[in-house]
Amino acid sequence: SAVISQKPSRDICQRGTSLTIQCQVDSQVTMMFWYRQQPGQSLTLIATANQGSEATYESGFVIDKFPISRPNLTFSTLTVSNMSPEDSSIYLCSVVPVTGESTDTQYFGPGTRLTVL
Amino acid sequence: QKEVEQNSGPLSVPEGAIASLNCTYSDRVSQSFFWYRQYSGKSPELIMSIYSNGDKEDGRFTAQLNKASQYVSLLIRDSQPSDSATYLCAVSFNGGFKTIFGAGTRLFVKA
Numbered sequence: 104s105a106v107i108s109q110k111p112s113r114d115i116c117q118r119g120t121s122l123t124i125q126c127q128v129d130s131q132v133t134m135m136f137w138y139r140q141q142p143g144q145s146l147t148l149i150a151t152a153n154q155g156s157e158a159t160y161e162s163g164f165v166i167d168k169f170p171i172s173r174p175n176l177t178f179s180t181l182t183v184s185n186m187s188p189e190d191s192s193i194y195l196c197s198v199v200p201v202t203g204e205s206t207d208t209q210y211f212g213p214g215t216r217l218t219v220l
Numbered sequence: 221q222k223e224v225e226q227n228s229g230p231l232s233v234p235e236g237a238i239a240s241l242n243c244t245y246s247d248r249v250s251q252s253f254f255w256y257r258q259y260s261g262k263s264p265e266l267i268m269s270i271y272s273n274g275d276k277e278d279g280r281f282t283a284q285l286n287k288a289s290q291y292v293s294l295l296i297r298d299s300q301p302s303d304s305a306t307y308l309c310a311v312s313f314n315g316g317f318k319t320i321f322g323a324g325t326r327l328f329v330k331a
């Protein structure tokens with residue numbers, strides 16, 4: 104499976120500021136996703152990162168709050184803008200490798216633990 | 221609304237026993253089914269995938285799929301304390317453009 108890295112692994116931020124999270128994969132992938140996982144909860148899909156075009160956001164998530172870029176097949180960023188304590192969560196990127204088991208098998212990065220004070 | 225449901229647990233089993241984790245889903249056109257293991261403070265790790273009715277075995281893990289009943293399960297044989305984790309069921313449809321995750325079942329294996 105692909106090797107996925109995320110930066111930063113954790114951060115503590117002040118409310119009102121923004122944080123950009125990076126996701127880097129060591130091989131080409133077809134799809135990249137961004138999820139949020141709040142403490143004790145399951146995964147919530149934020150958006151699908153589309154290469155070279157605007158991300159596809161899920162209900163309840165908007166581009167102004169969570170701008171996403173995907174300039175190539177192996178890299179994506181998620182920005183959490185104008186943060187509030189409610190944004191404290193783990194943010195995970197996942198990918199579907201080009202040479203993976205199937206066209207829909209997702210593999211997850213290690214996650215970014217964000218705390219907003 | 222497409223849904224994936226799991227018993228949140230916790231499910232507690234003694235070491236060496238079989239742990240049985242269950243998952244139901246609402247969408248009959250679902251195509252692919254996955255089980256992920258998530259240790260506390262870590263990201264989900266894929267342990268099994270299954271695409272057709274029946275059983276699929278991989279080591280101590282067996283995934284079972286029954287599309288008619290919209291049911292998928294994971295059996296863990298010879299459970300070990302290291303199997304203690306949250307197990308997430310995931311269902312994919314629309315060619316992988318959409319995957320829904322269940323809330324997860326917490327498993328405790330007592331030594």
